[in-house]
Amino acid sequence: MSHPLVEAMHVTKEFELGGGAFGRVFARRRRRLLAVDDVSLAIHQGETLGLVGESGSGKSTLARLLLRLIRPTDGGVCFDGQDISGLGERALRPLRRGMQIIFQNPYASLNPRQSVRQILSLPLRLHFKMTERERRDRLDELLRQVGLSPDHAGRYPHQLSGGMRQRVAIARALAVRPEFIICDEPVSALDVSIQAQILALLQRLQQEFHLTYLFISHDLAVVRQLADRIAVMQRGKVVEIGSAEQVIDRPQHPYTQMLLASAPELP
Amino acid sequence: MRELVVVWGQLRRNKAAAVAGVALALLVAAALAAPVLAPHDPLEGDLSVRLAPPVWSGGTWAHPLGCDQHGRDVLSRLLHGARVSIFVGLVVVLASAALGTALGLLAGYYGGWCDRVISWLVDTLLAFPYLVFAIGMMAVLGAGLVNIVATLTLKGWVPFCRVVRGDTLVVRTREHVAAAKALGAGDGYILRREILPSVLPSVLVLATLTVATVIIMEASLSFLGLGVQPPTPTWGGMIAEGRNYILNQWWLSTLPGVAIVAVVMSTNLFGEGLREALDPRLHD
Amino acid sequence: MDALLDVQGLKTHFGSGEHAVRAVDGVDLAVQAGEAMGLVGESGCGKSMFARSLMRLLPPNGRVVAGQARFRGEDLLAKSEAEMCALRGSEIALVLQNPLTSLNPTLRVGVQIGEPLVAHGVARSHRGARGRVLELMRAMHLPSPEEHYRQYPHELSGGMRQRAVIAAALACRPSLLICDEPTTALDVAVQAGILELLREIKDRHGAAILLISHDVAVVNHLCERLAVMYAGRLVETGPTRDVLAAPKHPYTQGLLQCVPRLRTRREMVPISGEVPDPAALPTGCKFHPRCPLVEPRCLDSEPPLAPVGEGRLARCILYEQGRSL
Numbered sequence: 001m002s003h004p005l006v007e008a009m010h011v012t013k014e015f016e017l018g019g020g021a022f023g024r025v026f027a028r029r030r031r032r033l034l035a036v037d038d039v040s041l042a043i044h045q046g047e048t049l050g051l052v053g054e055s056g057s058g059k060s061t062l063a064r065l066l067l068r069l070i071r072p073t074d075g076g077v078c079f080d081g082q083d084i085s086g087l088g089e090r091a092l093r094p095l096r097r098g099m100q101i102i103f104q105n106p107y108a109s110l111n112p113r114q115s116v117r118q119i120l121s122l123p124l125r126l127h128f129k130m131t132e133r134e135r136r137d138r139l140d141e142l143l144r145q146v147g148l149s150p151d152h153a154g155r156y157p158h159q160l161s162g163g164m165r166q167r168v169a170i171a172r173a174l175a176v177r178p179e180f181i182i183c184d185e186p187v188s189a190l191d192v193s194i195q196a197q198i199l200a201l202l203q204r205l206q207q208e209f210h211l212t213y214l215f216i217s218h219d220l221a222v223v224r225q226l227a228d229r230i231a232v233m234q235r236g237k238v239v240e241i242g243s244a245e246q247v248i249d250r251p252q253h254p255y256t257q258m259l260l261a262s263a264p265e266l267p
Numbered sequence: 268m269r270e271l272v273v274v275w276g277q278l279r280r281n282k283a284a285a286v287a288g289v290a291l292a293l294l295v296a297a298a299l300a301a302p303v304l305a306p307h308d309p310l311e312g313d314l315s316v317r318l319a320p321p322v323w324s325g326g327t328w329a330h331p332l333g334c335d336q337h338g339r340d341v342l343s344r345l346l347h348g349a350r351v352s353i354f355v356g357l358v359v360v361l362a363s364a365a366l367g368t369a370l371g372l373l374a375g376y377y378g379g380w381c382d383r384v385i386s387w388l389v390d391t392l393l394a395f396p397y398l399v400f401a402i403g404m405m406a407v408l409g410a411g412l413v414n415i416v417a418t419l420t421l422k423g424w425v426p427f428c429r430v431v432r433g434d435t436l437v438v439r440t441r442e443h444v445a446a447a448k449a450l451g452a453g454d455g456y457i458l459r460r461e462i463l464p465s466v467l468p469s470v471l472v473l474a475t476l477t478v479a480t481v482i483i484m485e486a487s488l489s490f491l492g493l494g495v496q497p498p499t500p501t502w503g504g505m506i507a508e509g510r511n512y513i514l515n516q517w518w519l520s521t522l523p524g525v526a527i528v529a530v531v532m533s534t535n536l537f538g539e540g541l542r543e544a545l546d547p548r549l550h551d
Numbered sequence: 552m553d554a555l556l557d558v559q560g561l562k563t564h565f566g567s568g569e570h571a572v573r574a575v576d577g578v579d580l581a582v583q584a585g586e587a588m589g590l591v592g593e594s595g596c597g598k599s600m601f602a603r604s605l606m607r608l609l610p611p612n613g614r615v616v617a618g619q620a621r622f623r624g625e626d627l628l629a630k631s632e633a634e635m636c637a638l639r640g641s642e643i644a645l646v647l648q649n650p651l652t653s654l655n656p657t658l659r660v661g662v663q664i665g666e667p668l669v670a671h672g673v674a675r676s677h678r679g680a681r682g683r684v685l686e687l688m689r690a691m692h693l694p695s696p697e698e699h700y701r702q703y704p705h706e707l708s709g710g711m712r713q714r715a716v717i718a719a720a721l722a723c724r725p726s727l728l729i730c731d732e733p734t735t736a737l738d739v740a741v742q743a744g745i746l747e748l749l750r751e752i753k754d755r756h757g758a759a760i761l762l763i764s765h766d767v768a769v770v771n772h773l774c775e776r777l778a779v780m781y782a783g784r785l786v787e788t789g790p791t792r793d794v795l796a797a798p799k800h801p802y803t804q805g806l807l808q809c810v811p812r813l814r815t816r817r818e819m820v821p822i823s824g825e826v827p828d829p830a831a832l833p834t835g836c837k838f839h840p841r842c843p844l845v846e847p848r849c850l851d852s853e854p855p856l857a858p859v860g861e862g863r864l865a866r867c868i869l870y871e872q873g874r875s876l
Contacts, residue, residue, distance in 0.1 A: 054738040054739065054740065055738055064445070067449055069445055069448055069449060089453065089454075092451075093451040093453070094451075096449060096450060096451035097451065099449075100449055100450070101445070101446065101449050103442040103445070103446065104442075105442060108441050108442045108443065109442035109443050109445075109446055110443055111443040111447075111460075111461055111464075111465075112443075112465070113464040113465065114460075114464075122447065122450060122452065122456075122460075123450045123451075126450055126451050126452060127450075127451065161825055161826075163825060164825075169446070172446065172450070176450065176451075191593035191594050191765065191826060192593060192765060192766075192767075192806060192809050192810055193593060193805065193806060193809050193821060193822040193826070194821075194825070194826075195809065196808075196809035196811075196819045196820075196821035196822070197821040197822075197823075199811075199819060199821075200819055200821050218738065218739060219739075219811075220739075220813055221810075221811040221812060221813040222811050224811060224812070224813055224814075224815075224816055225811045225816055225817075225819060244816070248813065248814070249814075258740060259739060259740065260813070261743075262739050262740045262742065262743035263739055263743075263768075263813060264742075264743070264746065264766075264768040264769050264771065264772040265768060265771075265812075265813055265814075266767060266768045266771055266795065266807070266810055266812060267771075267795055267796065
């Protein structure tokens with residue numbers, strides 16, 4: 001396609017801090033937090049864009065803006081050529097099928113009071129008309145695709161390990177057959193050996209389903225494994241963007257250089 | 268539904284809650300069946316057995332719990348009084364919980380002016396001490412069962428709203444809520460299936476504590492003469508009427524008190540069991 | 552020379568009877584004075600419980616059921632609580648993962664750094680300790696110590712808080728500093744600063760460091776020797792450089808394969824399966840369900856740690872009786 005799949009154009013998000021019912025009345029100078037500051041970037045179909053930055057850099061806020069979970073204060077967000085910045089929830093709903101998100105904390109991203117079956121049924125119910133039987137079959141298929149067995153369907157999140165929970169989160173994102181998936185620190189909370197399993201799974205799924213990823217992490221080495229291009233964020237701004245080799249081997253911006261220099265390396 | 272079966276199974280395993288649940292069920296059944304169960308008419312007194320003691324203090328089985336100063340059978344009055352107390356307790360708690368939870372969810376989830384209006388209401392109502400408020404309202408509305416229920420609900424929804432609002436503020440930031448939103452779920456679904464179930468345990472705990480408060484409030488109002496009017500028996504009214512005889516005919520005030528304690532304890536234990544049964548994390 | 556810390560056969564169990572959780576299941580470890588030893592493992596392997604066992608700070612239902620931990624020749628596990636109190640914070644110090652929860656949010660930072668000095672009688676009061684506290688803060692490279700002295704923990708950044716925690720740990724000049732994931736909760740740039748600080752502490756102040764981490768790269772940065780822990784036991788030990796260059800145990804090999812490298816993009820070959828549940832450990836070798844080199848004998852018995860090189864040990868059937876890989 002000629003246009004990028006996902007595009008951010010001078011996107012800005014400002015949060016107001018301090019509050020309570022009277023905060024607005026009495027505070028003369030409300031504290032403002034510029035979480036995302038005039039960010040423009042484009043993600044093309046089939047690629048993986050890595051997004052790195054430390055905590056507070058605005059990466060997660062940018063992710064939520066791209067998914068229109070929150071509204072930008074300024075600027076625009078486009079999905080598949082369509083401007084979604086100003087759309088209401090009703091108009092967004094059919095578009096949500098195309099873009100999904102996997103969160104960092106596998107303990108918090110699954111509803112603790114729902115079984116795996118219920119968690120995975122939600123996307124199916126929302127977007128597809130299926131019979132009970134079709135739904136069950138699709139559920140089993142999804143579980144198998146992420147490396148789980150169909151008998152995991154009856155379990156609750158607390159009965160699953162971190163890696164398994166993350167697989168369920170991935171299955172949930174896959175259920176709607178999206179084109180674009182944001183992976184927000186998907187392996188940061190996992191052990192190294194499980195981390196490798198999940199990264200391998202994400203790679204395989206990308207190839208199998210022609211997915212486009214925005215892969216967010218504070219860990220440059222992890223990003224290196226999946227990303228074609230890498231963008232570096234600092235305090236709400238994108239300070240450097242380029243191909244993975246460029247950014248890692250020939251960093252231009254001092255912040256990127258500092259990040260690379262600080263990361264302890266293995267031979 | 269499958270979940271109810273699971274919950275039922277969990278409840279049966281918790282001995283204390285099961286016993287409490289059974290006790291509660293018996294109490295409610297007894298209250299409902301009062302007209303049939305009560306050996307005597309609670310309103311008609313036989314002055315010849317005035318102040319008769321209970322059966323273990325020298326009385327007869329005709330009046331196992333004794334009689335009051337008008338010769339009315341205490342057991343019959345307890346059973347009929349149960350109807351009022353339990354009715355008021357349950358209805359007020361259910362109405363308060365429903366109203367408070369709904370408003371709390373809205374205030375916590377939507378924020379903005381919705382939250383400001385509701386919070387203002389909450390703060391204003393909280394400023395009134397419970398009894399003062401109740402007395403004032405009853406004075407305006409007049410005595411009677413419906414008015415009691417209305418008055419107590421009007422104050423009772425406030426703690427539910429506060430608790431639910433606080434919990435909603437926390438739960439709505441959780442990632443599974445964002446995930447549902449990303450999947451395209453509407454606000455209704457999110458409030459019903461993603462937020463409400465996480466908020467429910469607090470509501471249950473508060474509800475069981477509130478049953479106690481409400482029953483005691485109703486008893487207090489009846490004691491003060493503002494509640495359901497005599498001769499209809501209520502536990503609070505019975506305590507009030509018996510207080511002059513407390514030295515020698517202690518059973519007149521004490522037995523209704525014991526009944527109140529029994530109901531309150533059963534509700535608390537059962538409520539806690541229910542809360543644990545509903546939390547999938549505490550299973551296996 | 553005798554090791555500063557010599558642990559033999561340490562076992563820590565939770566609960567009792569058949570379903571006891573064997574969190575630490577027979578660990579032998581020695582740390583020399585002034586050296587940095589790394590203890591590497593994933594979650595659930597027992598490394599944190601090992602540290603807490605040494606300090607005798609186990610959660611309520613945990614008990615050390617076997618073994619010795621000789622510190623300067625005296626068994627820590629045999630000491631009374633009063634004797635341990637005297638040691639903690641003065642001879643042996645512990646730095647934990649989350650500096651925000653390690654510090655008391657209601658007390659000023661300077662007071663908390665001075666606490667060990669007052670508790671162990673080095674200073675008579677907090678006022679008397681102030682000088683030494685400021686000196687410590689300067690040594691930890693905390694900018695403007697006087698200002699930070701009066702501040703509360705939430706007013707400091709994550710990195711500064713961890714420096715404050717380390718300052719408190721060093722106040723009485725301990726000879727052994729145990730750090731349990733000290734940099735995991737910190738940003739990568741801040742992490743580098745803390746690691747540099749620990750290196751300085753080792754070189755300049757001569758403290759031995761036992762660094763516990765799931766991050767092999769962090770351990771590589773600081774420690775001369777490392778030990779790899781899996782399911783409550785050590786599976787490999789040796790000089791860090793040698794172990795990382797040529798790992799002997801299949802778990803170590805698998806682990807190093809999994810760690811993504813910054814400079815190269817390579818095929819990551821994950822270790823199949825999951826870390827075993829400590830309440831339901833496999834029979835025989837604990838790693839056998841996931842081992843690519845598993846043999847039938849591995850299900851029956853677990854081999855002891857066998858020498859596999861200069862100062863190196865590995866627990867694998869491949870190295871018994873001098874077989875080599």
